[in-house]
Amino acid sequence: RDNVQVAGSSTVLPYASIVAEAFGENFDFPTPVVESGGSSAGLKRFCEGVGANTVDVANASRAIREKEIKACADNGVTDIMEVRIGYDGIVFASDIDGATFEFTPADWFNALSPKVLVDGAIIDNPNQTWADVNPAFPAQQIAAFIPGTKHGTREVFEEKVLAVGCETTGALKAMEAAGMSEDDAEDACIKVRTDGLSTDIDGDYTETLARIDANKDGIGVFGLAFYENNTDKLQVATMSGVTPTTESISTGEYPVSRPLFFYVKKAHIGVIPGLKEYAEFFVSDEVAGPDGPLAEYGLVSDPELALTQEAIANEQTIASGS
């Protein structure tokens, strides 16, 4: 095998494909092959073992888990380099011709949680329209298209929006006061109502877009890059007063984002032609920097990119590095 083989997250795929294409254009190495199939499937194949018939790089929209590192090690994949390439902003957007929204996490909690706090009591969520949630909003039917539970984005949504909303509305306290254990209360916070007002999307953002197309009341969760490519159809909502842009996300002002990674098998470096070059090229300033093509496409570049570059140069692995 002469080419670098990459597998994993479909969220990282666009960035990886841009890099792979430019890598092929600028190096004599063959263009790397970038498969999609999900972070989990990619890491699973990554951890299958060391050798030419396994992948060299796994893209992931979340950090590798302890259990996975162990599973990797069981198969002889011990020296893993973790590379954080930047952040994926997660935005809320609705139809371009519809009403404009300025959300807070509390709004989302009150709209989607099966149980909310009303007048000091935890009751079944009575809210049917956005006006019920917040009088400032139009009386528009709640129709949320949120990522299905297979998506890492869902986890981010739960942690950074629902859980936060749960706390700020005081629902968390009220639940604990009502005798729930802390864990149970936290679990209850991130539950989503199942009466049809919220729809899980197992597909990708195009599907969410199509759903909003079919239901103009819909509000969907998108990646920043996807939204930026579809500003003709979508308008983005602010969160806690901040408009999501690459800048506001990289400064941490806009709260909802997640880091993106790829993982490299150190053992393959020096054996698979172009592997190290690919990794270095990926995080080079020209590519992943704030003016590079990745940022242009919608990646929130990592302020600590220099550290990452150095780590790659030193072939720092997870065990030795972190």
Added chain:
Amino acid sequence: MTDASNAAPLREKKSLLVVDARTKKRNAAEARFKMYGIIAITLGLLFLAVLLTTIISRGTGAFTQTFISVPVELREDKLDKKGNRNLEDIKKVSTFGYNPLLGDALSAVIAEGGFTTEITKSKELRKLLSSSAVGQMRAYVIENTDQIGQTVTFDFFASSRVDGYIKGRVTREDLARDKNLSAEHLDLVDQMIEAGVVRKKFNPSFIFGADASESRPEQAGLGVSMLGSLFMMLVVLFLALPIGVAASIYLEEFAPKNRLTDLIEVNISNLAAVPSIVFGILGLAFFIQFCGGYLGIAAMKASAPLVGGLVLTLMTLPTIIISTRAALKAVPPSIRDAALGVGASKMQTVFHHVLPLAAPGILTGTIIGLAQALGETAPLLLIGMVGYIASNYPDSVLSGFTDPNSAMPAQIFEWAKRADPAFYERAWGGIIILLVFLMTMNIIAILLRRRFERRW
């Protein structure tokens, strides 16, 4: 025997020209029945028509593309500082190094054409063009080092937004919050169209080209993944058809009828119900990890059309076996008797008489099986054929089976997911190509089937 009085007519005599009530009723039922048939067919064809018009109306745009012709001065001081035309040195200049040249060239075009625009920054100007432009230039320079220092006119892809504007998909209002292009750009484009610098023309590289990354929808083509599909279909056709027919012949004509063969029969029908992605799991485990990894067969690797073809073969087999068996069953036994009776062996009987008579059913199974295999994406997901893969043409026919490649449906599926709406048009365009491919592939089978059809 029976007495004559028994033979009294049950029914009264009537003229044939007068249709009696019962016959009327039966004829009405007949007409209804026939009507159901017509309705069913019309419905089917109607659905087809709706789908096809949708596909065609959305997809034809993908076959044309906007180009901008730009004369670029290939400045020596940027491209070959040492001036000795050493390829190694020229290669050191990355595509990023070509950006300034492009910006200057565009400014020159504006100046020369006398266009008026507010846009002056090189980076902003370059937004008119596809990001493939620099790559195109660099490849040209490496091929033609002697051209360094000259001015060469390139036909660059316009960026997807500009193309969308020309095709009517993008309007000035749409660009209000778009950071990729602004309304001023469009004013400039209008002038450039006027001057003939910007043209929309047929884009063969959509049909023959390779996939491009997310940021370059204008450059993406289906050609390489079409080859991927072609190689996979070759594998499927040359394995699934013979194996399927052979298996059916064995089970239907030779196998003893017992519990074991019942089990095999049920098992084959059951295979048809196995979700296609599970075949992907099997393909990953058996072909890639076992054959490729454990046995060390180099051709069995991820992303190889050979492996994809094998997986699709396994997936198509049940369809072919089920239809072939049904067709074999439908051949009247008297024909087998006739052949056996003149001393043909069972094998000869089957191959000379039964098989030709069952051919229409077998071909139908093949047509449907191949259609299914050609359109399938899910199993390819697990064997590494979905993603950004079809970016290089294979080096040779033989390596076409093993070089990493994607497949048409996977490519279309990938495009449909991408963020830039320009890919959406390409996805539909890709479906047109896929359907043309399908029809071409099936035409022989359809003609053959017509030849074999007969009643007895």
Added chain:
Amino acid sequence: MSGIVLLLIVLGLGALAFILARGKALSSVGGDQRALHSRPHYYGFSASILTIAPAVALMVVWGFGQSTLVQSSVAELIPASAIAEGQTVGLLMGDVQRIANGLDTAVAEGALSSDAAATLSTGADDIRGILGSVGVALGADVDPAILKAAQSYRAMQSSGATLRMIAVIGVALLGLTYGFMQTSATYRARNSVERSMRWTLIAAASVAVFTTLGIVFSVIFNTIEFFQLYPAKDFFLSLTWSPSFGGGSELGVFPLLWGTLYISLIALMVAVPTGLFSAIYLSEYASPKVRAFAKPLLEVLAGIPTIVYGLFALLTVGPLLVNVFGDGGILGVNWMQGGTAVMTAGLVMGIMLIPFVSSLSDDIINAVPQALRDGSLGLGATPSETIRQVVIPAALPGIVGAILLAASRAIGETMIVVLGAGAAARLSMNPFDAMTTVTAKIVSQLTGDADFASPEALVAFALAMTLFVITLGLNVIALGIVRKYREQYE
């Protein structure tokens, strides 16, 4: 010598065997074919098979044997010091092979003489440069031990190839001789050839069996792993499907099975009548011209990628249904909340399945002997009575096969379900509610973001296994029904 050339030689010997044996058979009876047990070409084929089959088998086995042998002896040449931490010998073997192949290419392209290739050394030559010039890119500079290994790898491979050639041609010649010797007028050549054919047929039939075994093997271990993490009781008996990342998922298969059943049922309710009536019309009423034109057209429906159907469901059929059955719809019934519903997916899937039923049934109906139709028409039955009571029952096994195929496809479909029916697992009787299927969940859990060793990801395998067992049961029942109602004509 490459395998292809060797194969061609063996095939050539096979052809020779054919000519010789056929000639011998004919001459043994002085050219009078009647005196032979079998037709002359059977003698030819019989000898050919004896020549080719063992030789090719040997080639394949030798191929594996040699590569294993060479690999292991070359691996011993690589000193432990050359193996970096975390690397394995196997990984380095890849590099060795790449260098060896690169040297081969270099020799073939004239960049190196074969002597030079065997004596290159890392100190004196720029290996990476030389190989790079012939298009073989290496990941790093070459370690001397690796180069040594690569050179002895080449040497072993080439002597192995020579040995293989001798052995394979030898076996082929032996087969040829034996085949030629046993050729005589009384030798049962046809039986021997047919025996080989029969084995070939059996081998083909076993492919299906091995596929099943393969499927079972490739999902069973992960299924077991799943059941170690998640109680089987909950999986089979819980009525909720709600996976979540943090653990505490409820993974009851029942709502998914229900969705699968419901959607497939609706799809079949669309596809079976439409397909069957189309088939009947095409084979019994339509003129040959209409038939020649409509049948392939309907088959295009099977070839349209499912994503198109999915989008069609999402963008066209769903809103249309909402307009009729939804809130404020034409019927004013408010049964439907959103466009995604069992009904949406079922209808669209039904369209896709039409050709599965129509084309296959059409062929089978067409194969029913005309004499049966004549018999019925002659009694004064109308064509439709004839079709319903004589033709269809006679064609029943084939039609059931076609329907089963359509049902199978319905069960296995994902894209239409995801886009048309939604992703939410729900237990409801209302066909206008969103639901999802087992298959859709297999795909989504398999391609999701959950930790791959977690029950949320592993459940995909358990789902696959469960579906497999259930469809097996349904197929057994279907077979029983067909057996019971089968009418064999003549």
Added chain:
Amino acid sequence: MDDLRYMEMPVDQDTKISASNVQIYYGDNQAIKDVNVEIADKTVTAFIGPSGCGKSTFLRCLNRMNDTIDICRVEGTIKIDGDDIYDNAVDPVQLRAKVGMVFQKPNPFPKSIYDNVAYGPKVHGLAKSKADLDVIVEKALRRGAIWDEVKDRLHAPGTGLSGGQQQRLCIARAVATEPEVLLMDEPCSALDPIATAQVEELIDELRQSYSLVIVTHSMQQAARVSQRTAFFHLGNLVEFGDTSQIFTNPQDSRTESYITGRIG
């Protein structure tokens, strides 16, 4: 052996079927050439002639069974009870209910023996109840001279019968619908003498009320059961007349040589 027993039956019945200038083509091949014939009611008419001369073809025309053969084309007029059966207003289904047919090759349905016979009556609604139907089936099977052989296996498939049994089953099937005209294409070809006699008895019985046309190769059979005989040769109707006259005093030399060349 018996001599031919010439019938002394009166044959001046009403005309049931009249065919004039009938031409039948299979593609370009003309199988029947300009045939004119009048078939009387309550009579048995025999078609005889060498194999391949067009008997079956002409017979199939009389109830439009040739409609099912794509390449077959009929010209001329055929009237039954004065109605042109090729008229557009005529429903072939009703026609075939009236003009039943026994085919040359037995073609039982792949159903049970019972269902084979019950099929016609069910289609025509001749039975009011299951018991009724049982009676009809039994009667038909008795008339087809096969009741005794199959009464214990009425629910076994009709295709599992011997050749002669299948032929009789088809006869039973045809008479079960009580047609006014019964066309029988070599109904006794696979039957032994005793069964033949029984079928001939049936024919004789049916003649009391219906019109029958039978194709036969047995001159003796024609002589025994028919009142009128038509001799076909190479697609031509060579001679048509009273059976006695045809057999004793043929007008055409071809008829004579066919009759006298007889052996069977």
Added chain:
Amino acid sequence: MDDLRYMEMPVDQDTKISASNVQIYYGDNQAIKDVNVEIADKTVTAFIGPSGCGKSTFLRCLNRMNDTIDICRVEGTIKIDGDDIYDNAVDPVQLRAKVGMVFQKPNPFPKSIYDNVAYGPKVHGLAKSKADLDVIVEKALRRGAIWDEVKDRLHAPGTGLSGGQQQRLCIARAVATEPEVLLMDEPCSALDPIATAQVEELIDELRQSYSLVIVTHSMQQAARVSQRTAFFHLGNLVEFGDTSQIFTNPQDSRTESYITGRIG
């Protein structure tokens, strides 16, 4: 009509086929009960008996054509030229090449007339060249007494022939492979007297070198062409002997009543 012409042929030929204690079952139904019979070489043996008595069943056993019927089971031994044909070592294909068969229902292949006849010779390699094959086909069709009718349409489908023509085509097809034993199940049932005579001539001619078994319902035919006759009744072989003896002096009362009950 002719009287029965009892043959005065010597019938002490070598035994070609000998069946002993043959029992044949269809499922649980016994169709042939303990039949013992010896069929001589260069002789025509006729099987007679009422419809459904098991003639075809027994005939199909002699070249193992019953193998194709799933539910059919044979017990006892049948030897041809001393070899047990149900022995495992026997190749049924070779057997059938040696023992040809004409089926009761004509079953031409849905191929051209030429191909129908040429198939057997091709499979057995009887022709060295196309010209050779043409000769064989013509000869077979002439023997089948159908050459004149089809010589201009050799490439028309065999299924487009008339019933009698199909029957003769099947006879031609069977003789084209030159089997040593020819089993014919009612070969003349759909034939007119002249064609019947031609086929009988063929049978007579074949008898010079081969052994023939024919099933027939025509007592006259049995008497005319056969030297030995077997009478079956309800699955039993009631009587077997020289044709002349069977017809003049039947030993069994059932034979007698069948013979004397004859009509056709």
